[in-house]
Amino acid sequence: MSADPHRRAERRSISEQVADSIRVYMQQHELQPGDRLGREEDLARQFGVSRPTLREALRLLSSSHLVRASKGPGGGIFVAATAEEGIGRTVSASVASMLQAQSITIDELLETRMLFEVPLVGLAAQRATDADVERLHALLAEGESRPDDAALVGSVDERLHREISLIAGNRLAAAFNAWVVEVLQPPLRELVAPAVVESVVVEQHRDIVRAIGRGDPAAAERAMREHLVYVRDLVAAIDGAGDG
């Protein structure tokens, strides 16, 4: 954030300023994904800029995953995501490209993940409602019903992490953490599949869910750390399996 918004504004192009204005407009009006902003020409008129300038502003917003254009009758510019969802998608897209380019290691990602998810589960343990706990227990029971079913346990794992991130009740933190489920989980699951003992994962889920249910943040954080360290250890075991 700049200390001097005027100087900052001077350096920004008109289209960037228009994009900022649209962003503010969306948030002030609490627009939700799917809401219609209007047609291009309406928006250009509303913000007092030319069509090409507006188009450039929309392009910026769309690359931040915030708006999308729809053609045809009833078409126009629509809200694609809330601000925090937009952040989440932007982070996910960046992480995905880093992963693809191998400019970041799985271990770095796993370490980052611990920085977020351990405190997040502590918040979740403080803030979970009875309904939240009930949902988590239902998820846990699903895993416990077939603790050796890799596909099932993988899917439970994904949903559990997403739920906890939401229960923590901090939308920005949840947004920053969305890449875990969206980008990291699929290749990670494939990577550890030969080594992971699913029933151990279910056991770790149980510890996490019970700690949240008891409203015990320290135990929840400990259980989450153990769970995430296990994943890192699995990656290390696979990396080191050929050394012997």
Add this chain to the structure above:
Amino acid sequence: MGARRRVRGVAVEQQLPSTVPADEERLGRLNDLLARVVETNAFQRERLRGHLPLDTLAGLADLPFTTKHDLVSDQAAHPPFGTNLTYPLERYTHLHQTSGTSGTTLRVLDTPEDWAWWRRNIGVVFRAAGVGADDRVALAYSFGPYIQFWASYEGAQDVGAMVIALGGMDSVQRLQTIRDYGATTLLCTPTYAVHLARVAEQSGLTDALSSVERVVCTGEPGGSIASVRRQIQLGWGARCLDHAGLTEVGSFAYPCDSCGGMHLREDEFVAEILDPETGEPVPDGATGELVVTALARSGFPVVRYRTGDVVESHPVDCGAGHPGRWLPQGILGRSDDMVVIRGMNVFPSAIEQILREFDGVGEFRITFYSDPSAMDEVKLEVELARPLEARAIQAQLRQTLGLRVRIVPLKPGILPTQIGKARRVADLRSTQPAVVRREGRA
């Protein structure tokens, strides 16, 4: 001792060493040997000069230790065979080498007389294991330059048993051969015995296990560890016996079929059990490094050889009256394997022993490392067929060893199978080079 000639039909017990000779007799043999050696053996002359003859066996304590490093360095300076040779090269007929990691390979030469001594001593091992002329002994070793196969081959001949060589075969072929020829006795490392039983289960070859009455282990600690032993006994439906020796030393311990563990061959060796740090004898009940001096091997003699094997100085005789100090737990580990974790001495073999008490434990790997706060930690990666035991194992390690261990349960088959000498320990602590520990044993 009575094991010098094959005599069929004579009770096995009668051919074991019946007593350990009196100290004066052993001292006399040692002085005779050293007097002969010091004249022509350049390596020993340097070390023994001025000390001979010894007045008592205890006087050995004044002689310098011999380490594997001493012998390897000597051979590096005088390749390929070094200077620990009492006779001209043409007198030697047998060449073996240790399977040490690269750079530590030791070459050991034997004369026909010394090789006959090897044969008799392995014969004692077989007799103690109850192996006789009606047995078929399967040797699950390669035909490499390592002594284990060749000495076992000779020892089996010494008791008149039939040898079934399993070199050049994979595990399935070995099982088929054991089955087809009705082997009664299997020789291998304890790790391999466990592995082979597992392969038999997986390959539908459990009928190969039925003819085997005994598994005679060597090559690494484990054959005397109760849990490993039980696993082999259950897997094979056979007795499990242990013996110990080193290429550069000889066969220095024979199995105790009555009470488990092993006995030291004190009729052929002077054995000391010493604190590896101070070199002083350990008190009864304590563990220390086994240091041995061979009384008869003149071609490649070793005096106060640091075996690196950790044993308990056990003050009690076995119930069956076998001669030679009893090692009820056999070899507990390697002194060079011992690591100090948060002020405690930890032997990887002790961790293994606890692991083997649980069903469904497969391969494992122990890593010592420093966490970011520079605390020494232990990570145990372990394949578990019954994963819910992970926490029970953790609790047991904590209770028995007082050690906090991070357990990483893995699906079976992910870690490399150790079928020879086990290399399951890595020390990655920051103060140490990142090397895999555990020297190969002969």
